[in-house]
Amino acid sequence: MIFSSINQNRLYLKVADQILDLIKQKDFSKGDKLPSERILSSELGVSRPTVREAMVALELADMIEIRTASGIYLKHAATKSAKLLIDGGPGPFEILEARQIFEREACALAAKRISDEQLDKLEALLDAMLEENESLSPTEKADEEFHCEIAKASGNSAIYQTVMWLWQLRNESDLVSHFHKQTRMDGIRPIIEDHKKILDALKARDTEKSRAAMDEHLHRVIESLL
Structure with a gap:
């Protein structure tokens, strides 16, 4: 996986947008398991809380499903035009x-x-x-x-x-x-x-x-x- 490092002062929405881009680029299918929060945190150069907030934003947008003690799964395949529409307040x-x-x-x-x-x-x-x-x-x-x-x-x-x-x-x-x-x-x-x-x-x-x-x-x- 190739990620561009994210500046620490950016919000979880930036992380969510980049994960959404990854889903598009890698052609993940419905039901596919995504990389763990720990891996994403390391690859993106941000804290686990920031990744967790990004995942919650994606879950609320109905893109993923977070299964406790199992992992993160793609709920719907992302189209090229898919965008994350959610409030940008504090996580x-x-x-x-x-x-x-x-x-x-x-x-x-x-x-x-x-x-x-x-x-x-x-x-x-x-x-x-x-x-x-x-x-x-x-x-x-x-x-x-x-x-x-x-x-x-x-x-x-x-x-x-x-x-x-x-x-x-x-x-x-x-x-x-x-x-x-x-x-x-x-x-x-x-x-x-x-x-x-x-x-x-x-x-x-x-x-x-x-x-x-x-x-x-x-x-x-x-x-x-x-």
């Missing part, structure tokens, strides 16, 4: 990376400023999260409220509004919503133990432990989604 991993930056600092600030009432609310949201995880039709509403409540408890309205906006991006983007819907179908749920560690650190009013707990949690989320 799911871009949003997660941004959340990791803002939410770990929000958590550190919250450790100093959170009220007892807010701690009680987080405790209730943790219980709600567990119930959601066990539901036959799981959502992540309690997870979202848990994270946004911590951002609110930081006492910094700019950070709070930024975290709210990142969750809004996550919920309103077709690409990102599709991605998280698929991960829920694959059995990936909010990690209760991680959220309990975050809550325990906040209860202890420990700034460093709170920052570390949130940072480790979101890093684990990124790794699990890969």
